[in-house]
Amino acid sequence: MKHWLAYAFSFLAFLTVTPLAFAAAGNVTQLDLTTFRVDNALSGMDCNYTWGTNGTVDLNDTLTLNQRASGQYGTCTDLGAGSFKISYSQWTVQPTNGETLQIYYNKNSVATNTRDFTYSTTPPAPNPSVTQLNATTFRVDHAANGMDCSYTWGTNGTVDVNDPTTLIQIASGQYGTCTDLGAGSFKISYSQWTVQPTNGETLQIYFNKNNLTQVTNNFTYSSRSITALDPATVYISKALLDIGVKFDLKAEVYKDTTLVSSGKVNSVNPGIGATLEAISFNSFSPVFLPFGSALKVQVYARNACSGSLLNSGTATLHYNASTVDSRFGATITPAADTTYHLLDSFLLGTTSGSSAKTIAVAAGARCSAFKSFGSWSITP
Numbered sequence: 001m002k003h004w005l006a007y008a009f010s011f012l013a014f015l016t017v018t019p020l021a022f023a024a025a026g027n028v029t030q031l032d033l034t035t036f037r038v039d040n041a042l043s044g045m046d047c048n049y050t051w052g053t054n055g056t057v058d059l060n061d062t063l064t065l066n067q068r069a070s071g072q073y074g075t076c077t078d079l080g081a082g083s084f085k086i087s088y089s090q091w092t093v094q095p096t097n098g099e100t101l102q103i104y105y106n107k108n109s110v111a112t113n114t115r116d117f118t119y120s121t122t123p124p125a126p127n128p129s130v131t132q133l134n135a136t137t138f139r140v141d142h143a144a145n146g147m148d149c150s151y152t153w154g155t156n157g158t159v160d161v162n163d164p165t166t167l168i169q170i171a172s173g174q175y176g177t178c179t180d181l182g183a184g185s186f187k188i189s190y191s192q193w194t195v196q197p198t199n200g201e202t203l204q205i206y207f208n209k210n211n212l213t214q215v216t217n218n219f220t221y222s223s224r225s226i227t228a229l230d231p232a233t234v235y236i237s238k239a240l241l242d243i244g245v246k247f248d249l250k251a252e253v254y255k256d257t258t259l260v261s262s263g264k265v266n267s268v269n270p271g272i273g274a275t276l277e278a279i280s281f282n283s284f285s286p287v288f289l290p291f292g293s294a295l296k297v298q299v300y301a302r303n304a305c306s307g308s309l310l311n312s313g314t315a316t317l318h319y320n321a322s323t324v325d326s327r328f329g330a331t332i333t334p335a336a337d338t339t340y341h342l343l344d345s346f347l348l349g350t351t352s353g354s355s356a357k358t359i360a361v362a363a364g365a366r367c368s369a370f371k372s373f374g375s376w377s378i379t380p
Contacts, residue, residue, distance in 0.1 A: 026082075026114035028103060029144065033121065034069075035087045037144070038103060042112055047076035047084050049107050057086060057105040061095070062116050068095045071105075097121040128184075128216040130205055132290040135223055136171075137189045139181070140205060144214055147207065149178035149186050157209035159188060161197075164204045164218055169194045173207075199223040199334060200291070220291040223334065226260055229253055229281040230329025230337065234299055235274040235318035244309030247301045247363055250370050251279045251328065254296040260287050267307040274318040289332055289380075295340070296377040297328055297348065305367035316360040317373040320344050320353030327352070332380060340378060348378035 026041040036059075057071035069088040077085040086103065095101060097120060104113040128147075131139040138161075152159045152173070159173040171190040179187040188205065197203060198221070205216040232251040246269050252262040263281040270277065289295070301315035318324035319342040326342040340348040344357055361371040 026103070026112070028101075028114050028117040030117065030120060031085070031144075034089070034091075035085065036103065037083065037085050038114055039083045041082040041084070041114075046082075047078045049105070056107075057103060059088065059095075059101055060104050060113075062100045062102050067092045068101060095119045128205075128214055130216045130219040132219065132222055133187070134288045136191070136193075137187060138205060138219075139185065139187050140216060141185045143184040143186070147184060147186075147214060149180045151209050152186070152188075152207045153178045154209065157207070159205065159207040161190070161203055162206050163197075164202060170197050170203060197221040197223075222288070222290045224289045224291075224332050225286040226253075226255060226289055226295070226330055227286045227333050228331035228337065229261055229284075230339070231281065232263065232279040232297065232299065232326075232328035234277055234279065234326040234342075235324040236268065236270040236277050236301070237272060237274050237316045237318065238270055239314050239316075240272055242310060242313040245313030245363065246304040246306075246308040247313075247315050248304045248370070249277055249279055250300040250302075251281070252298045252300075253281065253328070253330070254294075254298070254375075255287050255289055256293050256296075258287065260284055267304045269307075270315075274316075274324050286333075292379065294377045294379050295330060295332075295348065296375055297340070297342070298375040299326075299342075299373045300370035301361055301363055301373065302368055302370045303363040303366045308366050311365050313363045314360050315363045315371075316358050318356060318358050321356035322352045322354075324356050325352045338380075340376075342376050346374050346376050348376045 026038045029037040029039070031037055057074055057076070058067050059069035060067055068091060070092050073089045075087050099119045100116050101119050102113045102116050104111065128143045129141050131141070133139055151157060159176055159178070160169050161171040162169055170193060172194050175192045176188055176190045181187060201221045202218050203221050204218050207214055234249065236247065236249065238245060246267045248264065248266045249268055250262060250264045253260045261281040261284040263279045265277060265279050268277050299317060303313055317326065319326040327339055329337055329339045331337045338350060340350065341352045343349045343353045359373045361373060364371065
C-alpha cells in the first residue's frame with residue numbers, strides 16, 4: 001500500500017511541475033522576411049494568449065530547438081477565428097534559407113507549437129489577380145489564406161478600387177457586395193463609383209482588415225463591349241471536278257470561348273477561282289470585352305443540304321492578301337467599327353496580308369456536319 005501511495009504522489013508531483021502541452025496546431029504562412037501568419041491555431045490562441053502576461057512566442061529551429069527570434073521583440077495582430085499575424089523586429093539568430101522552423105507559444109505553462117514550415121529569404125509575396133467580369137464586377141483569385149468575404153467586408157474591413165498611380169479611390173467598399181467563391185477567390189460588385197474610371201485606366205483592388213492588408217496585381221479597366229458585327233466576307237473556290245457541288249458556309253465570332261454570334265449562308269456555288277461570299281451574323285446582345293480577352297472568328301463549310309449534285313467535294317478558303325481579303329468587321333465600343341482580316345498563322349489583323357494563302361477541307365456528304373477551315377484570333 002505504501003508503494004502505491006508513493007507512486008500516486010510521484011505522479012501528482014509530475015503533473016504539478018510538468019507543463020501541459022498540446023499537439024502541434026497552426027499552419028504558418030511566411031508573409032515577408034520577418035512576418036508570419038498563423039492560421040487554424042488552437043481554440044483561444046490569440047494575441048492576448050500569446051503576448052499577454054506570462055506569454056511568449058518564439059521562433060525556433062525544429063531540429064535543434066535553438067531560438068531564432070524571441071517574443072520580446074515581436075508584435076502580434078489578431079485576425080480572428082484562430083488566426084494572427086506575428087512580426088519580429090530583430091533576430092536572435094538569423095535563420096538560413098530553407099531552414100525548417102516552427103513557432104512555439106506558451107502561456108502559464110500551457111504550450112503548443114505550429115506545424116513545421118520552411119523559411120525563405122525570398123518569400124513569395126501574395127499575388128492576388130483580378131479578372132474584370134463586367135463594368136462594375138471583379139473576380140479576385142489567389143488571395144492569401146483567410147482572405148474571404150467575411151474578412152474583406154466584415155467589421156473593420158474595407159475593399160476599395162484605387163488608381164495605383166494617383167492613389168485616388170475609384171470605388172468604395174461601402175457601396176460593394178461580395179460573393180465567396182472559395183479557395184481564396186471571391187467576386188466583388190460595386191453599385192456606384194466614387195470616380196468613374198476611364199477605359200484603359202490601370203487599377204488595383206486594396207483590401208484591409210484589422211491592419212492586415214493585401215493589394216492585387218494591377219489590371220486594366222475596361223468599359224468595352226462587342227456591340228455589332230459586319231458580315232464575314234470570305235473567298236471560296238472549288239475544284240474543276242466539283243462543278244456540281246454547292247456549299248453551306250458558316251462563321252462564328254467568339255470572345256475567348258464565349259460565342260458572340262454566328263451566321264450561315266446556304267447553297268453557295270463558287271467558281272473554280274476564288275469567289276467572294278458574304279455571311280451575315282445573327283443579332284445579339286452586347287458582350288463585355290475585358291482587356292486581355294481574345295476576339296476570334298471561325299469559318300466552316302459543308303456539302304450543301306440543298307441543291308448540291310455531288311455527294312462529295314472540296315471547299316477552299318483564300319485569305320491573307322488584298323486580292324483575296326477574307327475578313328469581317330466588329331464594333332467594340334467605345335471604339336469605332338474595325339475590319340479584321342484573316343492572316344497567316346491564324347491571326348487577325350487590322351490590315352490585309354501580303355501573300356495569298358489557302359486552306360482546303362473535304363466538304364463531306366450532302367448535309368453532313370460543318371468542317372472548320374480554322375480559327376483566327378486577335379487580342380484587341
